[in-house]
Amino acid sequence: MHPALVRRLPWLFAALQRGGAGLLLLVLTLPLAAQHRWAAGAVVLDTLTARPLLCAVGVAEGGGEVLVFNGQAHTTRHRPDGATETTVGFRGRAAWLLRSRVASWNDAGAVPATVTTPAQLAHFIREAARRAGLDTRAGQPFRLLGQPSAVWWQVAAFPTASPADVVGSGLGARGRFAPGPVDLVGFLLPVPKRRQPARLHLHARPGAQPFVAHVDSLRPGPGLRLLLPALP
DSSP states (O other), rough: OOOOEEEEETEEEEEEEEOOOOOOOOOOOOOOOOOOTTEEEEEEEOOOGGGGGGGEEEEEEEOEEEEEEEEOOOOOOOTTTTTTEEEEOOOOOEEEEEEEEOEEEEEEOOOOOOOOSSHHHHHHHHHHHTTHHHHHHHGEEEEEEOOOOOEEEOOOOTTTSSSSSEEEETTTTEEEEOOOOOEEEEEEOOSSSSSSSOOOEEEEETTTTOOOOEEEEOOOOTTEEEEOOOOO
């Protein structure tokens, strides 16, 4: 049974999930503190600058998923007829957006096969970022390069197109990507207190397809590598 996702925006984003053994379940909470990489409230995508260097993930206003990567922007929404529809280009608005400029990426190593929980993945990324000299308190973008064993996804929908709506188990589109290359772009979220556990927000785009989804869960599989921003 695939995980069920519950979202409350823009201030609360929680994932309640169920899955079998071996699933990497990404339980995500969006903190209230605004950072220089964060935008609380609506963001007009056409106003975003430094597009070739921009890395961003977020939730479209009224529901849907936003990914900005490699100079391209994609927004996938859930239609009333149950299908999904993707807009290519810097069009529309995001209810909230995590963003950063990344000039280049460094290979931070393979994701260990022993990583099987959200806390383990978050801890691995945070420790890798710390060793690379990155400020983990401010949150950091990251990429997962390679072909995971399995990725389960969701495109959110909201009943009244309001960011305060809650997505129930019967709303939105869900599925599992077919085997193949997947672009995985996410953020290690900032935490206001040092001892708080790290959290992630992760989006995916399969190959070169014009489709973006939030990652509910994944199995890393062998050969999945972590990329982090290179220091200036």
